[in-house]
Amino acid sequence: MARKAIFDTDPGQDDAVAILSALGSPEEIEVLGISVVAGNVPLHHTVANALKLVELAGRPDIPVHAGADRPFMRRLKTAEHVHGETGLNGPDLPAPTIAAAPRHGVDFIIETVRAHEAGTVSILALGPLTNVALAILKAPDIAARLEAIVLMGGAYFEVGNITPTAEFNIYVDPEAAKIVFAAGVPLTMLPLDVTHQMRATEARIEAFRAIGNRSGDAVAAMLSFSQGFDLQKYGWEGAPLHDPCVTAFLVRPELFEGRLINVEIETASELTRGMTVADYWGVTDRPKNAFFVRSGDAEGFYAFLAERIARLP
Secondary structure, X not given: OOXXXXXXXXXXXXXXXXXXXXXXXXXXXXXXXXXXXXXOOXXXXXXHHHHHHHHHOOOOOOOEEEOOOXXXXXXXXXXXHHHOOOOOOOOOOOOOOOOOEOOOHHHHHHHHHHHOOOOOXXXXXXXXXXXXXXXXXXXXXHHHHEEEEEEEOOOOOOOOOOOOOOOHHHHHOHHHHHHHHOOOXXXXXXXXXXXXXXXXXXXXXXXXXXXXXXXXXXXXXXXXXXXXXXXXXXXXXXXXOOOHHHHHHHHOHHHEEEEEEOEEEOOOOOOOOXXXXXXXXXXXXOXXXXXXXXXXXXXXXXXXXXXXHOOOO
16 A cells, blocks of 8 residues: 655755656555745745646646745755756756645645544655644644654765755754654654765666656756766766655665664754764664664665656656
């Protein structure tokens, strides 16, 4: 039976691949809707991108809801230097013909979790955690009703990609992340430690283009664009592909390895704001609150993505 899921996202080329591969996996994931947050680019772009993606996948029935346009306490930090001005630069996708649903994304999360049997809805979080934290603050009862939160964010052994110590999604709104990690929901984090292993080499990008459908062509164009910055930054043979690890973990957990540990979020230090302080070796007695994924099978990961993208228009 397919697991019911809400995507909370700030598309983003890598968010796009995560969402498209989920929509190509209807036997495993029932996407109930998408709540959108500002992150990679401002909210008006991330909402438009989400609408473009559900249309590209032939799923305009999936509701898209605009959520928070800024972090809790700080100015919004964006990443046009990676994703381009729109956040989805690369493919020439048409403007959406559908509109965002009228409900706020936070209210959509709350109402959707309450409308389903407890323990049957998961949140798949691909961006800053502002919407998710606001939903938990506004409706604390949903924490006990959620099946899980599976998120891309944080790092420990790989440290940071937006500061020396912080990963972008957590850095943008660390106060929100702190609330989510303390909420008591079963939580899995896919940090840079695993996503940096999932490198989009030219051969892997060409495999998407070789599928021969619109979605495969779009994914290839997205990754060809977004990898430009990271190839210079890291000097690797391919740029890391982050957010699709969330979808892959939900459908193919056997591709990944990790352990249940304590993770705390640093919010005060000027030097380490947004750091995910991971007690990987169990040197404290703090409660274990996150399944920290440290490694994964990159070949299996890309094979999974190509297979699921091939199912789309």
